[in-house]
Amino acid sequence: MNRLFENEDNISGTCRFIGMDEAGYGPNLGPLVIASTLWETPADPRTCDFEALLKDVVDTQSTCKQTKLHIADSKQVNTGKNGFLSLETSALALLNLTGVETSSIRRILEQVCKSAKMSEENLDDIPWFEHDLSLPVAVDLSVVEAMSKRLRQCMEKNHVCCHQIQVQLVPTIQFNQLLDQFGSKGVALSTLAFELLGDIWNPGFLQDTLFVGDKHGGRNRYDEFLAQVVGDAMIFRLEEGRAVSRYRVNSTELRFQAKGESHLPVAAASIIAKYLREVTMIQFNKFWNEHCPDVKPTKGYPVDAKRFHQAIQEVQHQLKIKDEVLWRKR
Numbered sequence: 001m002n003r004l005f006e007n008e009d010n011i012s013g014t015c016r017f018i019g020m021d022e023a024g025y026g027p028n029l030g031p032l033v034i035a036s037t038l039w040e041t042p043a044d045p046r047t048c049d050f051e052a053l054l055k056d057v058v059d060t061q062s063t064c065k066q067t068k069l070h071i072a073d074s075k076q077v078n079t080g081k082n083g084f085l086s087l088e089t090s091a092l093a094l095l096n097l098t099g100v101e102t103s104s105i106r107r108i109l110e111q112v113c114k115s116a117k118m119s120e121e122n123l124d125d126i127p128w129f130e131h132d133l134s135l136p137v138a139v140d141l142s143v144v145e146a147m148s149k150r151l152r153q154c155m156e157k158n159h160v161c162c163h164q165i166q167v168q169l170v171p172t173i174q175f176n177q178l179l180d181q182f183g184s185k186g187v188a189l190s191t192l193a194f195e196l197l198g199d200i201w202n203p204g205f206l207q208d209t210l211f212v213g214d215k216h217g218g219r220n221r222y223d224e225f226l227a228q229v230v231g232d233a234m235i236f237r238l239e240e241g242r243a244v245s246r247y248r249v250n251s252t253e254l255r256f257q258a259k260g261e262s263h264l265p266v267a268a269a270s271i272i273a274k275y276l277r278e279v280t281m282i283q284f285n286k287f288w289n290e291h292c293p294d295v296k297p298t299k300g301y302p303v304d305a306k307r308f309h310q311a312i313q314e315v316q317h318q319l320k321i322k323d324e325v326l327w328r329k330r
Contacts, residue, residue: 014207017041018201020034020212020260021267022214022273023074023274023276028301029298030277030281031171036166036269039162040161045210046253050160050264056068058154060072069089072261074271074274091274092136092139092144094271105283106132109276126325166196172324176324178192203229203250205252208251211252223235235247235248235249242258285298291319
């Protein structure tokens, strides 16, 4: 049983909402990051209005000039000149809320990747992870601490709690190994996502639980992956379609739906995944800038990734860095 549930009596009698999202599925460079968040809700998680309960501290539409945390689809948050500042503020406040110490990338990964199979230990042989990156990058730490305190107080007042954040960070070399194993990028993503689900969810929950994750590309069926997580528990297929696929296992409803980030726990997972993807790319670019001072940074997405890959090829060869460590096959 996952370590989270060893003291399950601490949150017994409550309802739960688990949100999951990923960042970095499309790029050729940098890691894939999948994040999940586990929340306690005061009533039925299907009708819990997080936006209303947390409106004094959280805004789903704008940054509110840093008077509130912007928690929404990370693509909406991380945009414009202050986008990363807003993303970092929200991500670090959420991490602090769950007791995660956030002084560097390694410190975060040591805490949120402990029970995930693709853990920070897999980063040791990757050159751009040899030196840690101190955090925060853009926001003042005092702002993060103040916002985290306000969020905690608001949650306590409204009987909402974020209990845990769990992450799968999958470097290129591991992603390529999964592609070799499964022969499909989509199957690799689903396999990783359900491994993470198994880390944060107990199929034997007696309390009402709702899981919501984004759809995995065009996939409509998830029961074959779910079966690997639930053991002997029965899986009831409620609905499978382009908009949403729904299943029930004991007291848990599981949904895979388009625009899952409309639910705040999924948006929070989106924020965490995107932030860790962004700071690891800062670390990646810093490494290559030290060896190729004239190369412009990259976000790792296909067109620009080819430009970057070509620009560093000579130095890559000199450093004896294999393509399987650097470049995704798909």
